[in-house]
Amino acid sequence: xxxxxxxxxxxxxxxxxxxxxxxxxxxxxxxxxxxxxxxxxxxxxxxxxxxxxxxxxxxxxxxxxxxxxxxxxxxxxxxxxxxxxxxxxxxxxxxxxxxxxxxxxxxxxxxxxxxxxxxxxxxxxxxxxxxxxxxxxxxxxxxxxxxxxxxxxxxxxxxxxxxxxxxxxxxxxxxxxxxxxxxxxxxxxxxxxxxxxxxxxxxxxxxxxxxxxxxxxxxxxxxxxxxxxxxxxxxxxxxxxxxxxxxxxxxxxxxxxxxxxxxxxxxxxxxxxxxxxxxxxxxxxxxxxxxxxxxxxxxxxxxxxxxxxxxxxxxxxxxxxxxxxxxxxxxxxxxxxxxxxxxxxxxxxxxxxxxxxxxxxxxxxxxxxxxxxxxxxxxxxxxxxxxxxxxxxxxxxxxxxxxxxxxxxxxxxxxxxxxxxxxxxxxxxxxxxxxxxxxxxxxxxxxxxxxxxxxxxxxxxxxxxxxxxxxxxxxxxxxxxxxxxxxxxxxxxxxxxxxxxxxxxxxxxxxxxxxxxxxxxxxxxxxxxxxxxxxxxxxxxxxxxxxxxxxxxxxxxxxxxxxxxxxxxxxxxxxxxxxxxxxxxxxxxxxxxxxxxxxxxxxxxxxxxxxxxxxxxxxxxxxxxxxxxxxxxxxxxxxxxxxxxxxxxxxxxx
Numbered sequence: 001x002x003x004x005x006x007x008x009x010x011x012x013x014x015x016x017x018x019x020x021x022x023x024x025x026x027x028x029x030x031x032x033x034x035x036x037x038x039x040x041x042x043x044x045x046x047x048x049x050x051x052x053x054x055x056x057x058x059x060x061x062x063x064x065x066x067x068x069x070x071x072x073x074x075x076x077x078x079x080x081x082x083x084x085x086x087x088x089x090x091x092x093x094x095x096x097x098x099x100x101x102x103x104x105x106x107x108x109x110x111x112x113x114x115x116x117x118x119x120x121x122x123x124x125x126x127x128x129x130x131x132x133x134x135x136x137x138x139x140x141x142x143x144x145x146x147x148x149x150x151x152x153x154x155x156x157x158x159x160x161x162x163x164x165x166x167x168x169x170x171x172x173x174x175x176x177x178x179x180x181x182x183x184x185x186x187x188x189x190x191x192x193x194x195x196x197x198x199x200x201x202x203x204x205x206x207x208x209x210x211x212x213x214x215x216x217x218x219x220x221x222x223x224x225x226x227x228x229x230x231x232x233x234x235x236x237x238x239x240x241x242x243x244x245x246x247x248x249x250x251x252x253x254x255x256x257x258x259x260x261x262x263x264x265x266x267x268x269x270x271x272x273x274x275x276x277x278x279x280x281x282x283x284x285x286x287x288x289x290x291x292x293x294x295x296x297x298x299x300x301x302x303x304x305x306x307x308x309x310x311x312x313x314x315x316x317x318x319x320x321x322x323x324x325x326x327x328x329x330x331x332x333x334x335x336x337x338x339x340x341x342x343x344x345x346x347x348x349x350x351x352x353x354x355x356x357x358x359x360x361x362x363x364x365x366x367x368x369x370x371x372x373x374x375x376x377x378x379x380x381x382x383x384x385x386x387x388x389x390x391x392x393x394x395x396x397x398x399x400x401x402x403x404x405x406x407x408x409x410x411x412x413x414x415x416x417x418x419x420x421x422x423x424x425x426x427x428x429x430x431x432x433x434x435x436x437x438x439x440x441x442x443x444x445x446x447x448x449x450x451x452x453x454x455x456x457x458x459x460x461x462x463x464x465x466x467x468x469x470x471x472x473x474x475x476x477x478x479x480x481x482x483x484x485x486x487x488x489x490x491x492x493x494x495x496x497x498x499x500x501x502x503x504x505x506x507x508x509x510x511x512x513x514x515x516x517x518x519x520x521x522x523x524x525x526x527x528x529x530x531x532x533x534x535x536x537x538x539x540x541x542x543x544x545x546x547x548x549x550x551x552x553x554x555x556x557x558x559x560x561x562x563x564x565x566x567x568x569x570x571x572x573x574x575x576x577x578x579x580x581x582x583x584x585x586x587x588x589x590x591x592x593x594x595x596x597x598x599x600x601x602x603x604x605x606x607x608x609x610x611x612x613x614x615x616x617x618x619x620x621x622x623x624x625x626x627x628x629x630x631x632x633x634x635x636x637x638x639x640x641x642x643x644x645x646x647x648x649x650x651x652x653x654x
Contacts, residue, residue, distance in 0.1 A: 009108040013134075019096045024057060030196065040087065043444050045340050046272050048200040053081070053088040060090040070094045074205045075292030082303045089198030096212040098202030104132040117153035124148075135173065135188075137202075137218040140174035161237040166559060169229040173617035175263045176570040177223035179216045179311055188213035206278075209268040211310050216266075221375055223261040230254050248332040255324040255359075263374035265316040269305035278302035316369040319381050325359035333399075349401040360390035373467050393474045394422045411439040415465065421511070428510035435465025435516075457524035469512040472545055476561055477509045504555075506562030508550070515540040533575040535595075540565040546620045549605040564605040565620050571597025599626040 022029070027049055034043030042048040049057075064078070070093070074080070079091035112125040133141030151165040176188070192214040202214040209215050235249035277288040278301075287299035294302075333351025340346070357497045368382025369375055397419040404412045417433040438460040442448060448455065479502040487493045517538040524531045545564035551559045573595035581587045604622040606614050614621045616630045644652045 002113065002359055003116040005110075006112070007110045008109075011106050012103045012523070013106060014103040015100070015134075019100060020199060021095055022191055023092050023168035024061065027196060027198070043090070044198070045195065046087070047080075047089045048086045049088065049198070049372045053090065054183070056081075056090045057092065057223075058090075061092065062598075064091070071202055071205075074200050074203050074210070076302045076304060077290055077300065078292035087271070087275065091200075092197045093199065093201050093203070095192050095197065095201045095213065098278070099136055099188065099217070101134050101136045103253065104134050105130040121153050135217060137214045138176045138651065139220075141176070141393070143171065143173045145169065145171035151407065159239055161239070162234075163236070164234045165232075167229075168276070169227075169230040171224040171227050174222045176217045176220040176562070177263060179220045179263050179266060188217045190198065194528075205269055208307065208387045210305060211268045211270050211272075211308075215268060216310075219264070219266055220519075221262045221264055221372075224259070226258045228256045244336045244392070246332070246334040247319065249330070251327075251329045253327045253329075255325040258320065259323075260318070260320040260375075262318040262369065262375035263311055263316050264369055265309070265313045265374065266311040267307060267309050270308045271305045274304040276306045277305045290560065302355055314368055314382060314406070315374055316372070316380075317365055317367040317382070318366040318369060318375045318400045319363070320375060320377075321361060321363040323359065323361045325357065328354075328356040330354040331485075342647045343407050345403075345405040347401075347403040349538045351399050352397075353397050354395070356392075356394045358390070358392035360388065361386040362386070391474065392422075395470070407444065409441050409444045411437075411441070412459075413437045417467070417469050419511075421468075421470040423470050423472060423476070424504060424510050425477050425507070428508065431468050431511050433466045433468055433513075435463070435467070437461070437463035437465075453527075455523075455525060456528050457522065459522045462519045464515070464517050466515045469514050469541070472512075476507055476545070477507065479503060479505050501557055503557050504560040509545065509562050510543065512544050512563070513542040515542065529579050531575075531577045535573040537569075537573075537583050539569040541565075546605060546618075550618075559605070564603075565601065567599060567620075567626065568602050569597055569599040571595060601626055 003351065027044075031043050031051070037451040041049040042053070051105070052638055068091070073093065076082075079089070081088045081090070107128075107130045109128045110125065112123065113128075116125050124537055127146070129143070129145040129147075131143045133143075145643065147169045149165070149167045151163075153161065153163040155161045178188075191583050199212065200210050201212040203210060209219075231251060231253040233249060233251040234585040235247065238246040240246070240549055240577070278609075279287055280488035286302040288302045289293050289295050289299050331351070332352045333349055335347060335349045337345070337347040360501075363386065364377070364387045366382060368376050368379040369380050371379035389625040397417055399415065399417045401413065401415045413436065414491075419431055419433060420429045423430070442458040442460060443452065443456065448458070481502045484498055484500060485495045486498050487495045489496050515538075517540075518535065519537040522531070522532065522533055543563035544567050545561050545563055546565040548564055575594075576592045578590045579587065601620050601622055602623055604614075604620040606618060606621040609622075611623065620626075644654070646652050
């Protein structure tokens with residue numbers, strides 16, 4: 001029998017609440033803060049504001065608010081003024097309208113084919129995810145992912161079962177690349193809220209674009225982040241008898257990512273600094289009135305924003321990176337179970353797991369694009385820069401497990417692992433890691449039978465275990481010297497290769513040990529409709545790899561990383577759930593969680609330093625709570641009586 005299933009979900013997302021950027025109230029706050037500091041000159045950066053211009057801003061809102069559209073051109077005299085030294089803005093622009101769409105469309109489609117033919121079962125599925133971003137002027141702001149999957153399993157005989165599968169995923173994210181070749185190489189969202197609303201956005205002046213977040217988004221080329229993932233797996237189960245089996249699975253996965261991006265040469269008007277006089281075709285000065293209308297007689301000289309090369313031809317470029325990785329994983333374990341008189345259940349397991357991983361990355365960049373609309377290496381004629389890197393690591397582990405249960409009341413489990421990794425020196429690669437757990441199913445006791453209609457299930461449990469963490473760079477124990485280029489040895493700029501200074505290393509660096517302690521209880525009531533879960537836990541990271549204590553600059557390099565730290569997290573969690581099914585088939589489910597956890601650095605590299613001398617800038621300072629932010633706390637605002645006054649009534653300066 002074969003079953004075909006299709007499901008879909010379409011949605012339009014929109015901001016939950018109106019997005020507001022401070023307007024007149026924000027400008028007034030800026031002005032008052034400037035005045036309270038008794039700072040010289042007008043307030044504001046690039047676009048200035050004083051009491052006179054602030055009144056003009058309010059007049060503009062009264063006269064033109066709702067009349068001049070958000071995208072209407074900026075006009076000198078009506079919208080801004082140049083006093084010969086500085087610019088003053090009157091018009092309030094709307095960056096939210098210029099940058100953010102009203103809604104974004106997303107869709108999910110899933111198609112699956114499930115079936116069984118004799119002793120063979122199969123599953124074929126195809127998923128698609130499409131999401132639109134909220135950036136209004138972008139050429140593309142979206143994400144797409146396609147995920148086909150195939151799984152097969154066949155029982156060849158009572159002794160042998162074979163299984164295999166394939167999974168592929170291809171995701172592509174497109175978004176506008178940053179065109180800011182100098183200063184902040186940030187995306188336009190930063191400049192959406194960095195400046196005041198006196199800064200023009202989404203408008204033109206005299207038919208020419210103005211450099212602003214809307215324009216840079218609209219004129220930028222796409223950055224395309226394309227990620228491909230593939231997994232192939234093959235496994236088997238050997239059933240020697242009803243109590244003993246062997247399972248083995250091998251998986252090969254690969255990851256191939258490509259990231260092309262480019263910056264074209266761009267020119268537009270800039271309003272950051274100076275201005276240009278507005279001239280007629282014959283070179284004569286243009287005069288306008290306070291509404292920005294050109295006058296033939298009288299009025300004031302008009303100005304405009306100068307045209308500038310925002311990205312010069314030599315600064316334009318095409319860039320691409322390619323990342324490739326392969327991972328081989330083998331897991332195999334054998335399980336033997338035994339049931340004695342329906343009272344004692346015993347299970348033993350022995351197994352191994354092997355992981356091998358390698359990756360490489362190549363990058364290339366070529367400047368001076370001659371075709372902005374079709375960026376590629378062949379259409380760039382400038383400097384070529386290439387780079388890359390590669391590395392590998394592997395892990396090997398053996399493990400054993402023993403389980404015991406007595407009448408499903410008393411549960412015990414013990415585990416032991418012996419793990420090795422390539423990331424540490426040969427003599428420190430292997431470590432033993434034990435763990436234990438126990439449970440008592442109270443509801444299976446005879447004294448609970450009378451209340452099982454109300455109190456359905458109760459279990460007390462506890463566990464302790466230790467596991468190794470090797471999620472660090474695989475060259476921490478090696479003193480490496482980077483090979484770099486420099487162009488400062490000669491006045492001609494000729495490039496030479498140089499070796500960097502080797503960093504200091506801790507020769508005894510090894511695994512980070514993570515210990516878990518957990519105590520909890522699970523409760524079910526009213527025919528399993530209501531449940532409670534209580535947890536108390538402690539996670540202790542011992543021998544944590546962190547930088548050593550600060551060394552003097554004369555040492556020549558930074559402090560080496562080593563197993564210098566201990567970190568402890570303690571917390572608790574309470575969970576509740578309720579499920580009720582009505583007679584018409586409708587089901588109601590409610591879930592609630594309450595939890596808290598606190599992490600302290602119980603030992604850092606500065607453990608031998610007196611408390612008062614430990615640096616607040618040290619992320620892993622002994623005795624401090626991890627993640628705390630330190631700063632000054634304001635006691636109160638100064639009051640009139642806090643100052644000393646002279647006979648003349650003025651404050652005495654001391």
